[in-house]
Amino acid sequence: MGEYFAGIWTARYFWMHLALSDLRSRWRRSFFGVLWSILQPLGTALLLAVVLSRLFHTDIRSYAPYIISGMLVWDFIMAVSTGGSLSFVQADAYIKHYRHPLAIYSLRTVLANLTVLALASVSMFIWAAIAQPSKIGASWLAALTVYPILLLIGWPFVTLLSYLGSRFRDLPNVMMLVLQACWFVSPVYFETSMFRQAGLGILVDDNPVFHLLQIVRAPLLQGQWPSGKDYGFCAAMAAIFTAFAWLVGRKAEKRVIFYL
Amino acid sequence: MSASRISLSGVNLHYPSTAYAPSSLVTMLGQVIKRGGRSVPLKDIHALKSVTAEIGTGERVALLGHNGAGKSTFLKTVAGLYPISSGRLNVEGSVRSLFDISLGFEPDATGRANILYRCLLMGLHPRYVREREPEIVAFADLGEFIDYPLSTYSAGMQVRLAFAISTFAGGDILLLDEVIGAGDASFMVRARARIAELVRQSEIMVLASHDLNAVESLCDRGLVFHHGELAFDGPVAKAIAAYRDMNGLDLNGSTSNGRANG
Numbered sequence: 001m002g003e004y005f006a007g008i009w010t011a012r013y014f015w016m017h018l019a020l021s022d023l024r025s026r027w028r029r030s031f032f033g034v035l036w037s038i039l040q041p042l043g044t045a046l047l048l049a050v051v052l053s054r055l056f057h058t059d060i061r062s063y064a065p066y067i068i069s070g071m072l073v074w075d076f077i078m079a080v081s082t083g084g085s086l087s088f089v090q091a092d093a094y095i096k097h098y099r100h101p102l103a104i105y106s107l108r109t110v111l112a113n114l115t116v117l118a119l120a121s122v123s124m125f126i127w128a129a130i131a132q133p134s135k136i137g138a139s140w141l142a143a144l145t146v147y148p149i150l151l152l153i154g155w156p157f158v159t160l161l162s163y164l165g166s167r168f169r170d171l172p173n174v175m176m177l178v179l180q181a182c183w184f185v186s187p188v189y190f191e192t193s194m195f196r197q198a199g200l201g202i203l204v205d206d207n208p209v210f211h212l213l214q215i216v217r218a219p220l221l222q223g224q225w226p227s228g229k230d231y232g233f234c235a236a237m238a239a240i241f242t243a244f245a246w247l248v249g250r251k252a253e254k255r256v257i258f259y260l
Numbered sequence: 261m262s263a264s265r266i267s268l269s270g271v272n273l274h275y276p277s278t279a280y281a282p283s284s285l286v287t288m289l290g291q292v293i294k295r296g297g298r299s300v301p302l303k304d305i306h307a308l309k310s311v312t313a314e315i316g317t318g319e320r321v322a323l324l325g326h327n328g329a330g331k332s333t334f335l336k337t338v339a340g341l342y343p344i345s346s347g348r349l350n351v352e353g354s355v356r357s358l359f360d361i362s363l364g365f366e367p368d369a370t371g372r373a374n375i376l377y378r379c380l381l382m383g384l385h386p387r388y389v390r391e392r393e394p395e396i397v398a399f400a401d402l403g404e405f406i407d408y409p410l411s412t413y414s415a416g417m418q419v420r421l422a423f424a425i426s427t428f429a430g431g432d433i434l435l436l437d438e439v440i441g442a443g444d445a446s447f448m449v450r451a452r453a454r455i456a457e458l459v460r461q462s463e464i465m466v467l468a469s470h471d472l473n474a475v476e477s478l479c480d481r482g483l484v485f486h487h488g489e490l491a492f493d494g495p496v497a498k499a500i501a502a503y504r505d506m507n508g509l510d511l512n513g514s515t516s517n518g519r520a521n522g
Contacts, residue, residue, distance in 0.1 A: 014380045021366060021377070028368060093363050098381065099340045167278075254343035258279040 001246075007101040015104040015111070018091075022112040037116050042123040045071055052189065062221065063191075065128040069216045070188040072124060076117045076150060077209075081175045084109045084158035085165035092260035102253055103245075106158040114151060121216075128220040135223030142226050143219040149212070149234045156241035163245070163252040166259045186210060208233050264353030264432040264463040266315040266338055271347035273308040273337055307333045309488040310347070315464055315481075322475040322496055323468040324503040325485035331468035334485065335359070335435045338466065353463060356382075356431030371406040371413070371421055372397070378425045392428060399454070400424035401447075420447055427454050434462040438469055472500055 008015075027033040048071070049064035056063075084106060088095060091105040125143075129136055165171040186209040187195060195204050204210050211233035218226045281302045308330050315321055323331040336342050337349065339357045364381045365374050375396050379389040397406050400421045405413065413421070436455075452474075459465045459478055469475050475482070475496065482499020484492035484506065492502040503509075 011383060013386055014383065017377055017380045025366075025368075093360070094381065096336075096341065097357070097359055097363055098383070100383075255276070257341055258276055 004101050004103070008104055008107070011100045011104050014100065015108045018105075018108040019111040019115070022108065023115060026112075026116075034119065037119040038123050041068065041072055041075065041120045042127075045123075045127075048189065056191070056194070058191065061131045065124065065131055065221055066191065066217065067189055068124045068127060069220065070213060072117055072120050073146070073150075073213055073216065074183065074188050075120075076113055076154075078179055079113045079116075080110055080154050080158050081161060081179060082172045084113075084154075085161035085171040085175055086169075087158060087162040088166040088256055089162075089169070089260060095257055095260060102162070102249075102256060103155070103159050106162050107155055110151060110154040110158055114147060114154070117150070118147060124216075124220070132221070132223075135220065137219075137223055139219040139223060139225045141219075143216045145226075146212075146215045149215060149238075152238040153212075153234060153241060156238065156245040160241060160245040160248055163248045163256065166256045167252075182209060187213070208237050212237075263317040265317065265350070266313075266352075266433065266464060266466075267348075267350045268314075268338075269312050269348045271308055271311045271337065271349055272306070272345045273333060273342055274345045275305040275307055277302045277304045307488055308337065308344075311490045312347075313483060313490060313493060315466070317463045319464055319481055320459060320479040321464070321466045322479035322482045322499065323466060323485065324475065324482055324499055325491075326507055328487075329485035330488045331485055332359075332437055334483075335437055335466060335468055338433075339435055351433070353432030355433045355435060356429065356462070357435040357437075358426050359435075359437045365410055365418065365422070367411040368409055370409055371400070371402060374410055374421065375425055378422070379429075382426075382429065384429065396424045396428050399428070399450070416447075423451055423454075427458055432463045434458060434465045436465070436467045436469075476500065 027036070030036060032039065045064060045068035049060050049067050052058075052067065053060040053063045087106045087109045088102055091108075094100070095102065095105070125140075161171060161175070185203050186207055187204055188209065192204045192210070195201060211230040214230040215226045215234065218224045218230070311330075311334070323334060325331050333342065335357070336359070337344060338351060339355055340351065364378050366377060369377070372393070375393055376386065376389055380386065400406065400423075402413075402417055402421060405417065406421075410418065410421075456478065465478070467475065467479060479496045482492070482494065482496040482503070483490060484499050484503045486506055491506060492499055494502075
């Protein structure tokens with residue numbers, strides 16, 4: 001295990017380069033370039049907020065930051081679960097040539113998407129600050145912990161998916177379906193009050209997605225620190241995915257090359 | 261640094277059939293529809309059959325054999341890429357392999373940027389790469405094109421750059437797979453000199469090639485593979501003879517080095 005992480009550290013310049021190269025190719029030859037990562041989610045969130053706040057009779061000023069926070073984190077989850085499950089397949093040429101630890105290729109996917117998220121969330125912070133200036137406070141610092149948390153959950157998760165995805169190429173499609181289901185039962189766009197009124201409070205209180213979103217939402221929307229329970233759920237997710245990735249990887253790590 | 265060594269004893273390697281057997285719904289339906297038609301069940305490929313070999317410091321080893329005999333599999337096994345099914349494999353020393361020289365290029369980046377990317381792939385430190393960059397640029401000899409994007413390069417120019425990058429840093433153990441034979445005539449002369457120099461620097465060199473001239477001039481020992489088995493292990497001249505004999509090449513017994521197209 002220690003040796004494995006030493007290998008990842010040794011290859012650090014390589015995976016940093018791969019993540020940067022992914023970002024470069026994403027923005028290459030586009031006039032707005034990096035700006036698209038900020039503009040695109042902002043535009044979608046505005047549209048959604050206008051329509052949904054009418055539908056649900058909520059105040060657009062507080063609802064728009066709610067939507068945008070949900071959307072950004074959800075986009076990240078979608079991107080790493082569907083695209084990420086082919087991390088090893090995408091890196092097949094490298095894997096067939098150099099014996100780097102495979103987890104560097106899932107790390108690359110997570111880091112590239114995390115950078116996009118970090119850029120996109122600039123608009124979330126600005127929006128929240130303009131909409132509800134009274135909520136600005138020290139607790140906003142806690143919102144920044146969402147990035148390391150997403151790294152700690154996302155990296156083992158994508159590594160696990162990539163082991164499976166190199167053998168079963170149907171995985172991105174399966175993940176798409178699974179995530180769609182998760183989306184409907186999670187307070188990503190729908191407000192928590194809607195779940196509670198329908199007697200579905202369990203989908204809020206025991207939903208890891210809710211607690212993950214609370215890391216951002218509690219500070220930005222309510223001006224509060226995220227609760228210990230929120231962090232507890234995140235830590236549990238990270239631990240569970242790490243355990244599974246390790247269990248699967250013990251056998252799969254060396255055999256992945258046959259399936260590329 | 262301790263002496264480098266490659267040691268294999270009774271090494272077997274199988275490619276699992278699950279990796280290449282068709283498994284999609286469409287092919288399954290196809291098989292149901294043409295039931296009675298011939299469907300060949302695919303078995304695990306036994307790519308290395310109980311291979312035992314010992315290679316020590318200072319040895320220059322050629323791998324000979326027909327296509328699919330196990331030469332590349334042997335190299336990739338020694339490089340630690342393939343997990344062996346049974347036997348013992350022990351490799352001491354840092355391995356530098358050269359299997360696919362145009363790997364990891366970014367077409368939209370300049371030649372100079374690609375030098376950095378390729379070197380990072382090989383696990384080198386960015387500072388070290390920047391120090392050695394002029395050397396690579398000089399060897400590739402692309403003139404002003406080194407600052408143009410790679411997409412403007414001709415195929416031959418790409419090969420020159422790739423070759424210059426891949427061969428500038430050696431390891432204790434150098435593994436080469438059919439890399440000789442790229443670029444125009446003047447570049448070829450320098451390329452051969454470069455390979456010879458790399459070979460001198462490394463402690464162990466293992467080369468898989470069908471170019472018997474290159475094999476004879478660069479190597480002193482030959483391993484001949486035949487359908488996954490190590491069929492001959494000995495001095496390179498005898499290995500070449502055994503290889504020709506086994507594959508029915510050049511049976512008139514002449515010692516001239518024709519090119520073997522096997």
